[in-house]
Amino acid sequence: MNDITLAPIQPDQPSHLMATYGRQAISFVRGRGAYLYTEDGTEYLDALTGIAVCGLGHAHPVIAEAIAEQAATLVHTSNLFEIPWQTAAAQKLAEVSGMEEIFFSNSGAESNEGAIKIARKFGTQQGVSSPKIIVAEQSFHGRTLATLSATGNKKVQDGFAPLTNDFIRVPFGDVEAIQEVALQHPDIVAILIEPIQGEGGINTAPQGFSYLEEVRTLCNQHNWLMMLDEIQTGNGRTGKYFAYQHTNIVPDVLTTAKGLGNGFPVGAVMTQGKAVGLLGPGSHGSTYGGTVLGSRVVYTVIDTIQKEKAVENAAVVGGYIVDQLRAQLTDKNVQVRGFGMMIGIQLPKDCAELVAIARDQHKLIINVTAGSVVRLLPPINMTQAQADDLLERLVALINNYL
Ligand SMILES: *Cc1c(COP(=O)(O)O)cnc(C)c1O
Numbered sequence: 124m125n126d127i128t129l130a131p132i133q134p135d136q137p138s139h140l141m142a143t144y145g146r147q148a149i150s151f152v153r154g155r156g157a158y159l160y161t162e163d164g165t166e167y168l169d170a171l172t173g174i175a176v177c178g179l180g181h182a183h184p185v186i187a188e189a190i191a192e193q194a195a196t197l198v199h200t201s202n203l204f205e206i207p208w209q210t211a212a213a214q215k216l217a218e219v220s221g222m223e224e225i226f227f228s229n230s231g232a233e234s235n236e237g238a239i240k241i242a243r244k245f246g247t248q249q250g251v252s253s254p255k256i257i258v259a260e261q262s263f264h265g266r267t268l269a270t271l272s273a274t275g276n277k278k279v280q281d282g283f284a285p286l287t288n289d290f291i292r293v294p295f296g297d298v299e300a301i302q303e304v305a306l307q308h309p310d311i312v313a314i315l316i317e318p319i320q321g322e323g324g325i326n327t328a329p330q331g332f333s334y335l336e337e338v339r340t341l342c343n344q345h346n347w348l349m350m351l352d353e354i355q356t357g358n359g360r361t362g363k364y365f366a367y368q369h370t371n372i373v374p375d376v377l378t379t380a381k382g383l384g385n386g387f388p389v390g391a392v393m394t395q396g397k398a399v400g401l402l403g404p405g406s407h408g409s410t411y412g413g414t415v416l417g418s419r420v421v422y423t424v425i426d427t428i429q430k431e432k433a434v435e436n437a438a439v440v441g442g443y444i445v446d447q448l449r450a451q452l453t454d455k456n457v458q459v460r461g462f463g464m465m466i467g468i469q470l471p472k473d474c475a476e477l478v479a480i481a482r483d484q485h486k487l488i489i490n491v492t493a494g495s496v497v498r499l500l501p502p503i504n505m506t507q508a509q510a511d512d513l514l515e516r517l518v519a520l521i522n523n524y525l
Pocket of ligand 1: 233235353381
């Protein structure tokens, strides 16, 4: 075993890290399921799971074993060779998604880059010289140049001009706005949306998931690709394996990441129907995409989600959490929204300070997004008893605060 131990960090020691994150002054050294532990053994209930990443909880024994065994056997050979674990992972992902073709990447933004390339290729093949993609206000699609251009948040784009000119923005949930821009722009080739906006504040469309059905109809009418960003909503998070499965439609292009690796960096862009075959030999690639190790993790994560019936659990226990929050939060101006284990609590005022109060006073890890929304992304396999533990801490936190 390796014998490296880190010296404790001194508060006055200069850090060489680029200052891109506003970090909390706490670090965790160990995790187990829904709980995180600091060096001194203090236990925290994690209702954030690495931002919707560790859906099966921390240090899941089956996934830990798969990683350890594969790491000691073979990590990477490159896509110059057949990779049986990659083929098997694609088979699993096709099974749970209903999609046909899968390309493995290493992150969410990279998966969306793949989707944007597919849309451009689709347009180019039809003689559209500058293909355009409809995107939504308050959306989040990543931090690369194309995906930050697609993102509907000025703070993400600030200082990074020129943005790519692929995108036309409409209000989320507004079908008439889509019909209007369709009349103005003959070069539209695709729509890219999140079924539920995560970073934007756990926003569902006003008409709910039927928005997805309306968008599907418009995409069929105009011969556009329907592209869904399920990087956060995928892998059981909303109580279906993918959120679009709350409806009867299937998108042409689907992206996912976060929960797909339970903490191991992986992502995927998937196609079916008229999007199949657009990226052929030489048109796309990634050195790390679908490594032996990464692919085995994907396979094991999906297999474990299936065996534990974690998607069904997210629907039942997540529904219970939402019902209990609605019953127990006393302020009538509080609005609870979301599906499964993707829950937003809209408070009547800005509440960024709740993150520190929850952590220090209730030993609870939460996140606040869009200024006034408490965002909960607990493990999708959280038990009823853990949900009661979460509710006790959370209800006390919010009722005391308002
Ligand atoms: C997190 C997220 C991304 C970006 O994923 P990265 O892995 O950080 O690149 C894109 N879209 C959505 C909806 C996300 O939640």
